[in-house]
Amino acid sequence: MSKAGGAPLGRPRGFDADEAVERAMAVFWEHGYDGVSLTDLTRAMGITKTSMYAAFGNKEALFRKTLERYAEGPGSYTTRAAHEATAREVAAAYLNGSVQTSTQPDRPAGCLAVQGFVAAGHLGDNACEALTGWREGNRAHLRDRFRRAMDEGDLPADADPDALAGYLMTLANGIAVQAAAGATRDELQDVADTALRNWPSA
The missing domain is CATH 1.10.10.60 (Homeodomain-like)
Structure with a gap:
């Protein structure tokens, strides 16, 4: 037994x-x-x-377990970023976290979750649910933080918290893909810095 x-x-x-x-x-x-x-x-x-x-x-159950480990460890930069003092600092910490996690010298390049989404059609329901939950949880963290920023006057009144969260996540996914393809940390940091120049201010 x-x-x-x-x-x-x-x-x-x-x-x-x-x-x-x-x-x-x-x-x-x-x-x-x-x-x-x-x-x-x-x-x-x-x-x-x-x-x-x-x-x-x-194998699928093991993948889900490793995704949980990733979310608690290397992929936890979303949760940490949400504690920054301003919306722009949240965005910077999130993108910087994506760059650093995707280009660690002692880790594989890219993002475990992005790799998982590429194979989503071959995963079972449990693993797909885990991936979706990870993605939606990250988006909710960012969206809720940007809603708070609007309430505090830290973002303009016409800002869209959900769109801003999606924008950052799309950038982070692109950073991970480029890292896996061989882009350097400096190159990807330039991408993150360029994106932040267009961040809305109150």
Whole structure:
């Protein structure tokens, strides 16, 4: 008999689950969902397929787990940006976070979630729901913060908080795609800085 999401009762799992998820995240991040086989994953995680199924379920379930890890770690710049003092500082922190996360020297280039959306047609409902939830959650964080900025007089009265949130997310997605294609951090930072020159002021 097994406990939920874990190894059989009374039998130690024999590996560090957090480290295994971290390694799987790197593989999905670099190669995307379609470009990764179970053999690729288990080899990177240092476990057998039997152990992978017992601990995480199937490939789709493992991808969802790595997306959660990404959202809490490298992809958490949206949440951090929302705490900035002004709407423009929020936008700058968000775009800068996208540039930095997409061009880390010790991480794959680009964005794990963007890689996932490219393969969305091949994902099951659970993984697609996780991706959609991540995207909509980020948009809501930004939208709500910009609504507050309007209430505080930090954005013009005719600003559209949802459109501004979508604008930033589209830029961030483009930054991630360009990073995966080989663009440098300096090149992408120039893109972010240029976009910010058009930011609306009260």
